[in-house]
Structures are given as C-alpha cells and as structure tokens.
Amino acid sequence: MRDQRSECPIAYGLDFFGDKWSLLIVRDIAIYGRRRYGQFEAAGEGIATNILASRLKQLVEDGIIEKLRDPEHGSKRIYRLTPKGIDLLPIVVEIIIWSAKHDPDSPVTRGYLHRARRDRDGLLEEMRRNATA
Numbered sequence: 001m002r003d004q005r006s007e008c009p010i011a012y013g014l015d016f017f018g019d020k021w022s023l024l025i026v027r028d029i030a031i032y033g034r035r036r037y038g039q040f041e042a043a044g045e046g047i048a049t050n051i052l053a054s055r056l057k058q059l060v061e062d063g064i065i066e067k068l069r070d071p072e073h074g075s076k077r078i079y080r081l082t083p084k085g086i087d088l089l090p091i092v093v094e095i096i097i098w099s100a101k102h103d104p105d106s107p108v109t110r111g112y113l114h115r116a117r118r119d120r121d122g123l124l125e126e127m128r129r130n131a132t133a
Contacts, residue, residue, distance in 0.1 A: 017064070033133065036070070064085040
C-alpha cells in the first residue's frame with residue numbers, strides 16, 4: 001500500500017488514479033473489454049511500452065486490477081478490474097459527463113453522454129460486466 005501524502009480524500013484518490021494513464025486503462029477494460037497487454041498498447045492513446053508496463057504493475061499492486069492467466073493462451077496474462085477498480089466506474093461516467101459538457105464536439109463523448117444521462121445505471125452495469133468478464 002502506498003504512503004498517504006495527506007489526509008485529504010481527493011489527494012488519496014489522485015494517488016491511485018490521478019496520473020495520465022490509469023483511468024484510461026480502467027476505461028479500456030470496462031468500456032472496450034480490453035484484457036491483454038497488446039490490446040492496451042494498440043488502443044491508440046500513444047502510451048509508451050515502459051509506461052504501460054509500469055501502470056499495469058502499479059494498478060495490480062494498488063488492487064485496482066488483477067493479473068490472471070489467460071484461459072485461451074495459458075502462457076499469456078489478462079487483466080480485469082477488482083471490486084476496488086469497479087468502484088471507480090461511477091467516476092469514469094462522471095468524467096464522461098463533464099467532458100461532454102466542455103468538449104461538446106466530440107462524437108464519442110456525445111454518444112456516451114446520451115447513454116449516461118438516459119440510462120446511467122444500465123451503462124454502469126454494462127461496464128461492470130465488461131470489467132469482470
């Protein structure tokens with residue numbers, strides 16, 4: 001477990017998911033169903049391989065994701081969200097809503113915004129299912 005830099009709950013959260021990449025990895029698992037290292041690398045965000053490896057390792061150490069043996073390819077590994085990681089999904093939805101408000105021209109954002117407003121609970125449930133598949 002990481003040392004806390006302060007007793008502030010915002011600082012505590014940012015210590016776990018406040019970097020540039022961690023929530024994108026959570027998003028990739030929950031929204032896009034990505035599970036393998038190569039899928040994260042090919043996601044189009046431009047993350048360097050050393051940073052990706054470091055973030056995956058840190059997210060595992062922090063208990064946000066878990067690393068499991070791939071049932072299809074026993075020598076490979078897959079990642080999925082833990083209950084602690086699943087608890088981040090409402091934050092991801094709120095970021096979608098905030099981003100849509102401030103970046104209204106993004107077609108991807110508009111689609112998720114409509115879904116988040118129309119059926120937030122359904123969207124969260126779908127994300128939870130993807131995250132643990």
